[in-house]
Amino acid sequence: MTAIVTKSGLELHTSGAFAMLRRISAVVGNTLREAGRAKLFYGLLGAAVMLLGFSLVLSDLALVDQKARLVQSFGMAVVPLVCVGTAVLMGALLLHKEIDKKTLYAILPKPIARGEFIAGKLLGLCALLVIELVALALVWWAVLSMRGGQMTGPIVRGLALHVIELVLVTSIAVFFSALTRPVLSGLLTAGVFVVGRVTYVITDLLAARKGLFVEVPAMRAVGKALVVAIPDLSTFAVADPILQGWDVPWSYVASASMYGLCWALAFAVGAVLLFQRRDFT
Amino acid sequence: MRRLASGAGDTLFSPAHTTPVQVCPTMNDANSTPLSPDDAILSLDGLAKTFRVGFWGRPVQALRGVSLTMRRGESLGYLGPNGSGKTTSIKCIVGLIQASAGKVQLFGGDPGEAPRRAKVGYLPESPYFYDYLTPIEVMEYVGKLYGMSARDRAERSHKLLGQVGLDQAAKRPLRGFSKGMLQRVGIAQSLLADPELLIWDEPLSGLDPMGRKEVRDIMAALRADGKSLFFSSHVLSDIETLCDSVCILDRGQAVAQGRLSDLLRSEELESEAVAEIPSGDNRPAAIATLAALPGVVLTDLPSGVRLVLPTAQVPALMAKLLELGGFLRELNQRRDSLEELFLRKAVKRDQDGGAA
Structure with missing residues (x-):
């Protein structure tokens, strides 16, 4: 490791992997603190807790042996949806706030690479989303226990898969955040999420012998481009199979995680490349 | 562990403790030969920047081939009216803006390299920091980016915040701070890593008369300590008092530069x-x-x-x-003042149709 020693004997460690990790962790810590203070975050968290609480009321309307199942279904829908909403909205604002408030003007001239800054912001938001997911899962578990249900292995593995999906959606949001303004980046991220969840439908339509993709050749090219350019987020949507009693084996979680993390890395690299080209006037 | 050093001796802003180190000559790069005191620590060579504005991307030339050289220990005032390109060129130097053409060199090399950036203390114009942090926390964050030890961070932060008059407010969130107080936080953070070169964009703006005097005193002390100062200002008397040399910028071009004593020479007067x-x-x-x-x-x-x-x-x-x-x-x-020189250059450029 190389240390610079200043005129007054101060040692500055700016080179090497350890120094890089220290810089990234400083940005992660600050991002976590900043995002954790956002009213938006607490608004979404509060809404999710209320919805989970509402499922307790709603389950009273269900048949006796279906009460736990209703709470289970409700949680499987609410927890991922709120977490993805948080990732889209806060990811879209992540870089914009730094630029708009000019806080990054005092940070980027320091010995930190722009890529390290993006990595720190991304990981900081991911950390916050994991905290949100765990908090909501605990509330969900409590509600589920009150109705005699339990957190099964497949549900836990489903939540683990959802963490990977959140990392991927956050990377997409940061990619668009580095490209354009927050409203547009939020819309684009939401668009990719929606299309990503139904990519398998597009694949099926492309394989069909009739339909739009056969009748309009130009649309066929668009369909093929979407399948290639947008990650298949249905890989992480395991709520229905779990509710139908299917298992989610660890081997599936591992392969889906690899798939999701590769896509997340690609979007993060894209975000860094875009961010490196930006002028901060 | 290989250590690179920038010289020896005590400084006004030195930490309370110093670690005994094996000092080797000032770096140009890791395997460099020693730089002499006359070597340039900052040089701009034909620096140009064109921004694209509006829907159709209309080109606007903010900088048109600015060249200058700054030597170690020099105090250089960067002068020019609003919109002359001062902040744009400073942002090009510190890497916030990429030049369209030309070259920036810091300490004889690429300004993007972390070891070179670590030797620069930058104060942005009207600095903004995370308003939920306290000055101590800002210094802590910045210190981590420089790879400073926890002990050095704490000692330097305490000392510098005291020097800029923020010791009483060191643990208050920045959201309640006035512009002048934020400026002091900006000054303190720019000095944290004991940089050789200070690049300060309008360091005296937003300060009350007492604050201006305190900052001027800090600048004078830094100068006496052998630091190199590069700062922009609209206040010509400050530049005249604090600088050895000036560069006058007008409409993206350097219209006059050199040592003040040369520029304000009397034979033409x-x-x-x-x-x-x-x-x-x-x-x-x-x-x-x-x-x-x-x-x-x-x-x-x-x-x-x-x-x-x-x-x-x-x-x-x-x-x-x-x-x-x-x-x-x-x-x-009759000795020309910097103000007269500045006005003369601006008028001359107007007479020349802006093509000086």
Whole structure:
């Protein structure tokens, strides 16, 4: 490791992997603190807790042996949806706030690479989303226990898969955040999420012998481009199979995680490349 | 562990403790030969920046080939009216903006390399920090980016915040801070890593008179300590007081640069004289004779005859006064102020149609 020693004997460690990790962790810590203070975050968290609480009321309307199942279904829908909403909205604002408030003007001239800054912001938001997911899962578990249900292995593995999906959606949001303004980046991220969840439908339509993709050749090219350019987020949507009693084996979680993390890395690299080209006037 | 050092000796802003280190010569790069004190620590070579604005991307040239060199220990004032390109060029130096053309060199190399950036303390114009942090936390965050130890971070933060007068407010969130207080936080964070080169964009703006004096004193102390200062300001008297050299920027071009003493040289300038002429019938004729000297502007005042004339005409004036029976009571060489120099350059550029 190389240390610079200043005129007054101060040692500055700016080179090497350890120094890089220290810089990234400083940005992660600050991002976590900043995002954790956002009213938006607490608004979404509060809404999710209320919805989970509402499922307790709603389950009273269900048949006796279906009460736990209703709470289970409700949680499987609410927890991922709120977490993805948080990732889209806060990811879209992540870089914009730094630029708009000019806080990054005092940070980027320091010995930190722009890529390290993006990595720190991304990981900081991911950390916050994991905290949100765990908090909501605990509330969900409590509600589920009150109705005699339990957190099964497949549900836990489903939540683990959802963490990977959140990392991927956050990377997409940061990619668009580095490209354009927050409203547009939020819309684009939401668009990719929606299309990503139904990519398998597009694949099926492309394989069909009739339909739009056969009748309009130009649309066929668009369909093929979407399948290639947008990650298949249905890989992480395991709520229905779990509710139908299917298992989610660890081997599936591992392969889906690899798939999701590769896509997340690609979007993060894209975000860094875009961010490196930006002028901060 | 290989250590790179920037010199030896105590500084005004040195931490309370110093670690015994093996000091090797100042870096150009890891395997460099020593730099002499005359070597450039900052150089701009034909720096140009064109922004694309509006829907159609209309080009706007903010910088048009600015070149300058700054040497170690120098204090350089960067001067220019609003929109002249001062902040744009500073942002190009610190890496916030990428130049369209030209080259920036810091300490003889690529300004993007972390070891070089670590030797620069940058203060943005109207600095903003995360308003939920306290000054101590800002310093802690910045110190981590420089790879400073926890002990050094704590000691330097405490010391510097005291020096900028924020020791009482060190643990208050920044959201309640005035512009002047934020400026002080900005100054403290720029000094945290004991940088060799300070690049300060409008460091005196937003400060009350006492604050301005304190910052000027800090700058003077840093200068005395051998730090290199590169700062922009609209306040010409500050630049005149604090700088060895200036670069005047107008409409994206450097219109004058060099050492202040050279730029404000007196040979092109004028002298001011007060002469006594005997009263009597001949006085009007004597005054007319003096007024006829080339380039003389004469004012007949009760206290004497005041003449402003080219310095080269002073011997002729004295000879005439002897002939007329008068004498010279006062003679001062008029020294151009930085303000006059600045205005002269701006007017000249306007007369040249902005193509100086």
